[in-house]
Amino acid sequence: MGISGAASLGQSRFFTRKKVLIVDDDPLITIGLERTVAKEGFLTAAATTGNKALQKIEEDPPDIVLLDIKLPDSLDGLALLEIIKQTRPEITVIMISGQAEIRSAVDAMKAGASDYLEKPIDFNRLKAILEPLKAGRPDPRPPAGTDLVFVSDRMKRAVEIMQRLALKSDITVLVLGESGTGKNYLCRRMHELSPRKDFSYVQIGCANIPDHLIESELFGYEKGAFTDAKQSKKGLVEVAEGGTLLLDELGEMPYQFQAKVLALLEEKRYRKVGALQDSIADIRILAATNRNLHTLVQEKRFRLDLYYRLNVATIELPALRERPEDIPPLVRHFLSMFSSKYGLPVKILEEGGLRLLREYHWPGNIRQLKNMLERLVVLTEGEVISTEEISASLMLQPQDRAEAGAGPAGPDVPGSLALGDMEERYIRSALKLAAGNQRRAAELLHISRDTLRYRLKKMGIEAK
Ligand SMILES: Nc1ncnc2c1ncn2[C@@H]1O[C@H](COP(=O)(O)OP(=O)(O)O)[C@@H](O)[C@H]1O
């Protein structure tokens, strides 16, 4: 008895009830949803506008958000989804859409929503969606003390610089590197190693936030600053007070706003929207981008003064293809991570498979490697992942950097690849796992639905 008691105590965080925030402007719907969700064993909260929801998310972040696409105030469901995905990627978002917004629901899936429900809501489907989310899932953020995985000299140098800069907790650091090289991961680690580690770590993605929102997101606003500002709101700079603020995808920051960022960097000074006075922040600022800022300066899309100000302390992360020696330890790391995530025995690669992975050019870098290994762990049977399975999976990989996640998805070019047996098996196994649902199968395979349809047609399976 004593032992089992201790064991369950130690694991108590896995038994805490998860919290669902319901965001819909129709109170009849929120009441119905709250009732069902509570019956399923979740804690619930509700908000009727996007801005109210955002405030609740900041005050007490939920695990899951049920989010109506159409909301009355300035922040609609899609805009809120983007903010959630940028600032709190660990939250699962399920969209609710009316018949008229099915197209938007598809866009939302692309923007990171996990699923969507159509109105009128089918409560059995809602239960089915919530079921797998009940159990406590391991925290997707790297726990404090988790180290970056690498053996290459180039990464060693980058990490040494990071460790030194981490201790100087007032210095602004610019982190450069292609998409998926680990910029965000490194930034979080830098915060954890810094004297500011006991305060918040906040990140804002500058790319997808509309111009008019970025200022109030970052600096907050006073009550009455604009029509919808019924209450004052904290900006992310204030949320990060004492800690670290990462300006992610800084190259995409609206030009007009860059002067205010410069003032924030130089004097830690900013002004809330509608405020009469400046505030002073005690934060460290990190910035990350996959863009060449120098080129952006020449194209007059990035301020020269801001460029100079940022170019003082930089860390450059090499692309994965420039450090293939990091691939074996990363593969081991991800195989054991995903095997345990899905409760499977640890899978290994057949000899020769690793060589294929080392020779591939990885346009999407570590993110792409990680995604591919997750799918291989889930989709392959048995404990050894065969070389054929690896090459089939490589054939299905996006062909260029844009598609591999470096930027907006480029057009898909189906038909350029031979359709091997393994590939066919791989597709069949994804369809089986997805219970025949092609949208999900395409997601599992990380290919577009059109590509999947095309392949199915070639395999003689007519797309529905
Ligand atoms: N050195 C590393 N060791 C282990 N995992 C890593 C490492 N670098 C990146 N990752 C993982 O790869 C993925 C992409 O990293 P991320 O920091 O989001 O890249 P970026 O911000 O450069 O696009 C993340 O899931 C991250 O956890």
Ligand SMILES: [Mg+2]
């Ligand atoms: Mg990133």
